[in-house]
Amino acid sequence: MNKMLLAPALALVFAAALAVQPAQADDPVTLRVVSKDFTKSNPDDVKLVGAIEAGMAAKGHPIKIDLVDVPPGGYADKLSLMLLSGDIPDLIYFQGGDQKIVEQGLLEDWRPWLDKAPNLKQALWAHNTPRLENYPYLIYPFPVRAKVGVMRQDWLDKTGLPAPQTLEDWEALFRKIVDGDLDGNGKKDTYGITVATIPPAGATDELDEIFNQAFGVSGTWLKDASGQWIHSRVSTQERDKIAYYRKLFAEGLLDPDFITTKWDTREDKFYSGRVGVILGVVGVNLDIYQGKMRQLHPGTALVPLDPPKGPGGQGLRAVDVSRESRGFAMSAISEHKEDVVALMDFMASPEGQAIDRMGFEGEEWVKDGGAIKITDKMATWYPRFFIDQPDAWKAPVPLLSEQAEKSIALAQKYYAPDDSFVFPSDYTAKLDAAENVYRSYVWKFISGELPIDKWDDYVAEWNAKGGAEITEYARTKLNGTN
DSSP states (O other): OOEEEOOHHHHHHHHHHHSOOOOSSSSOEEEEEEBTTBOTTOHHHHHHHHHHHHHHHHTTOOEEEEEOOOOSSOHHHHHHHHHHTTOOOSEEEESSOOHHHHTTTOBOOSGGGGGGOHHHHHHOOTTHHHHHHHOTTOBOOSOOOOEEEEEEHHHHHHHTOOOOOBHHHHHHHHHHHHHTTTTOSSSOOOEEEOOOOOTTSOTTHHHHHHHTGGGTOOSSEEEOTTSOEEEGGGSHHHHHHHHHHHHHHHTTOBOTTGGGOOHHHHHHHHHHTSEEEEEEESSHHHHHHHHHHHHHSTTOOEEEEOOOEETTEEOOOOBOOSOOSSEEEEBTTOSOHHHHHHHHHHHTSHHHHHHHHHOOBTTTEEEETTEEEEOGGGGGOOOSSOOOOTTTOOOSSOSSOHHHHHHHHHHHHTOOBOOOOOOOGGGHHHHHHHHHHHHHHHHHHHHTSSOGGGHHHHHHHHIIIIIHHHHHHHHHHHBTBO
């Protein structure tokens, strides 16, 4: 169990957040809220709603929260059916399907409201601001869902190598993993790295998370030698990266089954010692991986790795800032917009963060003299509002491991915005066709079915299947930008 003494000021904030206060108005406004995994049937959700209501009443802005249940299974589709039927709650959490609601003018622009929500405004991360500018209907203050390389610390120690920094370092690490019999089973049956492939993701999507920047694939759109914008999929930088993947594959460093590996298979290979490095989403996901690893190998710690530095630079894959893919929306026809904003601002405040991320005394945590002690129930607690405000509130005990915190720091250190944008819907078929050509050729190049000197043939087909039209439109959007 983790322990940390509470500073007096923090103790007061924490106590205030969890103290039940009487409402300060006879008839507080009722806000209808719909969100995934936040329902009337879950006792913890109902208890959290009570704590939020009490906390806001203590702040002088009493409200009532009415959770709107969505039938289980296929949240995005069931939510869309509800909204299109005319049942539109005040605050809505989307995980897809929001575009059609926006097109009907039913979602509010968050930007004019942020000055009335200082805590929420402060909670925005670097990628949130451009996403709001490009698509102001969803807000999701949460660290970017970047992926970093992860391996066992004890295996890294056994290799005798420092944590890798360059492409050469990474290749040397893979060789040590393959040749070093780090699991001690007397067999050469471990690969350096594997990834998961789930449609519509491409075969190399996970590898690209850490290798793109090393080869100069710094965004979706790059300038060629003549200064013209081209898609990175047909760039020389992409060709060089794919040639590197081919080398890893040919030399037995990349798991040869990566093209058909699913998420659960990838993780099983990692836990069982069939692979040394996988890609993991930063933050709490690393603690999940570490917890599962320790079930098989008690005491094992994981280490997040810096992305490799190469001829094109160093960093993680550029982050799409064209819009949020998930997040909270406010109904444009709500009669209680001021109260919705107040609720979101409260959840980003120290008091709101305390109850949303810590749970309840006697359940997820207990007081032990002058300290807070986390209980086993904390392992199943999760924040319902997905707001992470590290500068405004510090947990009285660590909620993430040192490794998970380091992974988040890596994501911020190497954050770079992408130059992608949203195409008109009539380009969808062309985008899909060109991407399908890419995926087909990439596997052939990496597996050796085609030599890399057939790259020009691939580029010609990519252009013929819609890439030329895509590029022409992109240049109208990008010309005039740096």
